[in-house]
């Protein structure tokens with residue numbers, strides 16, 4: 001078996017970085033029915049900026065290894081991002097080039113192109129032939145070039161050169177080379193030979209129409225070009241260099257694509273593998289991960305020996321400029337730039353001294369269109385606020401009466417965005433600390449609220465201390481809206497409404513226990529009455545659900561369902577009895593199957609037995625009650 005040659009880098013691990021380029025496709029008016037104009041634009045050959053959704057008076061500036069603007073030609077993309085890595089293939093090293101990005105942002109255009117504007121794939125193959133031809137025979141090596149072409153569809157590896165074949169296995173040999181037994185590998189002697197094989201095979205690729213792209217790629221298409229060089233003289237050493245050229249399926253938001261049924265399932269598999277790819281790239285580029293999670297998807301497993309390690313890897317992130325792509329673009333950029341320099345430049349007065357690169361941008365640029373997309377509406381709202389109060393970017397947090405904590409948090413986040421990797425860890429710790437402080441304050445507030453509610457129930461109208469005033473005094477600390485729970489309709493379990501539309505930790509549901517428990521305590525002193533209830537054990541016994549008001553149960557179940565369906569990894573881990581592994585399994589399930597329709601669907605997740613499920617429900621509902 002031919003050997004792969006490790007890259008000699010003098011002990012410097014930099015070779016494992018994935019080079020990141022971003023390509024912005026031209027603005028298309030047909031993709032912008034509202035005529036809102038672009039929301040992202042290039043600044044120079046390495047930088048671009050996008051309107052910041054969190055505060056529309058700001059833009060976020062991203063820095064990449066390369067930025068290809070709307071006018072960049074196919075040849076320029078090839079010359080700057082791909083051509084430089086190709087000579088390594090002839091020296092027995094591996095490489096990969098992959099196009100990442102939302103559906104309809106130009107991945108296929110970049111990788112495949114058209115007859116008039118050929119993309120990376122035809123150009124790279126031509127170049128490999130050219131390089132081999134240019135090799136001096138006196139060097140004493142013979143070269144042979146071969147190709148394989150496959151797609152990963154719904155986590156199945158399918159041979160595009162032999163479309164009737166079934167799902168193929170991925171194996172690793174003792175030298176850590178990734179192999180696919182059974183995959184067709186054809187020797188090619190010229191570019192036209194390649195073309196003859198490649199063009200019909202491309203038609204076998206799975207594509208379908210979605211709302212966002214008439215001909216959307218539903219699979220990851222992977223072209224493998226293998227160059228084997230053999231020494232002409234004894235001992236006839238052989239070296240193999242592999243080049244993977246990958247046109248990834250689009251990352252997509254099913255709410256926008258309108259995907260259902262089979263499309264939804266495909267999309268789950270696509271998003272899951274792209275999520276794993278993002279983790280792999282992030283691990284490689286941040287250099288902090290102990291374990292790069294290659295094995296978590298077929299795509300990354302297959303690319304393992306050509307992505308990171310000693311391989312030369314380039315990711316071209318394709319983005320689209322129209323507002324309808326805003327969130328896809330924002331998340332694609334964040335994926336691509338996680339370990340890059342990000343600079344945040346506000347238009348209004350700054351509250352913290354941030355070492356920011358100046359980005360002058362006329363405000364009028366951002367005001368095009370009137371109704372429009374979410375970021376724009378937000379922008380208008382924020383602009384209004386800014387006009388009135390000349391506010392800082394933290395305006396939307398001003399309702400909190402602990403501004404020092406919030407300001408610190410915001411300042412840290414800003415600093416994080418403008419600092420280098422090595423500082424990020426420390427910053428993250430500080431942010432976590434600030435978040436903890438906020439959480440503690442929230443818990444204190446919750447405690448006060450529960451006490452106030454009990455107080456209100458027990459002291460009734462005669463009480464000289466109005467519960468409302470207690471709420472006002474104490475809720476001010478975290479800017480919570482005044483709770484309606486102070487006047488429960490029934491003297492039964494009551495769930496306080498949530499203060500914001502976003503996900504709330506379940507722990508913030510304050511529940512007043514049933515009247516039967518309260519009544520027993522009526523004769524006790526007021527101070528005792530607001531202590532944790534003695535009847536705790538009653539509720540903890542089996543049949544605990546029957547002791548709670550059905551509307552409370554229903555609301556708690558709804559909150560749990562909400563976290564299951566839209567919670568981040570961290571939010572899922574915030575649930576009782578959900579650790580890292582379970583949270584990931586839930587995320588994975590969600591990616592593949594879509595939303596949980598009811599909480600009981602959780603039993604479909606691996607390892608979640610009926611027994612575990614009921615214990616999970618009990619723990620979460622009771623913990624939300626503070627039991």
Ligand SMILES: Nc1ncnc2c1ncn2[C@@H]1O[C@H](COP(=O)(O)OP(=O)(O)OP(=O)(O)O)[C@@H](O)[C@H]1O
Nearest residue numbers: 025026103104105106107108109213216217249250
């Ligand atoms: N740089 C570009 N210049 C001109 N046209 C482009 C460019 N990038 C993309 N397009 C056009 O935009 C449309 C969508 O591009 P493309 O099909 O390549 O997107 P995609 O990211 O591969 O989508 P999917 O993931 O759904 O397959 C196509 O009509 C394509 O020709």
